[in-house]
Amino acid sequence: MNLRTLTATRRTPRHRQAAVRAAVVAARETCELLLAEGASVVKSDQDVRDLRLRLRRHLKQLGAVVGARPARPRLSGLVETARRSTAQTPPAGLGEAQAYLRRLAEEVKAVLAEMGRCGLVCVHRRECPPAHAPDQAAAKIRTVFPDIGCRLLCNGVLSFDDTGVLAPDGRVYPPRRTGPTRLL
Structure with a gap:
């Protein structure tokens, strides 16, 4: 897939x-x-x-x-x-x-x-946040794809191991960098 x-x-x-x-x-x-x-x-x-x-x-x-x-x-x-x-x-x-x-x-x-x-609807008792919400990553994990390093969340968001996000509407959110960056 x-x-x-x-x-x-x-x-x-x-x-x-x-x-x-x-x-x-x-x-x-x-x-x-x-x-x-x-x-x-x-x-x-x-x-x-x-x-x-x-x-x-x-x-x-x-x-x-x-x-x-x-x-x-x-x-x-x-x-x-x-x-x-x-x-x-x-x-x-x-x-x-x-x-x-x-x-x-x-x-x-x-x-x-x-x-x-x-995967058409959220079945969790407390519904997962929608894909466009600021807390979209709080949705429950529906499927894990370790071979490509991502998880499909209940709200349709693909969350990658590097913290990048692909929303169901096709929008891409780059990885969030935490900590200091080093200049080479």
Whole structure:
């Protein structure tokens, strides 16, 4: 794998990255709400409709991220399965409807997990800083490439052993020199 391949998979404009992060955070919050132990958020038919629509909206946003990237059959399959599930009519009883919504939340959670595994989104509990942030190097290491002396961070930044940085948008930051320099 070369550097061009590594950075090409993560080139996304800043405003798009912010939208993706917002969509992921919202989807996670909805899933946590529905999957919380002992939580009964479904109190009426209106709650069922609202939560089902919210999950559909999350899938639409996540599906747009998946569709904009190179083909990933497993991820596309998970998104399609979840979309089909949200298209189904929810059961009539509140208990069955809550089980239906929990199943949908599990499917959305599986999509998020696979997106994290593919490197499309940050899966860390405390989200890594974006590539354009001043503290971009604080992101978690996703992959180490010892043969070329760099690490791919969760935010798409390539951090080199000499402290140089290659941002996902193609910008290059030269190595930071620490300590005194000697003149020859």
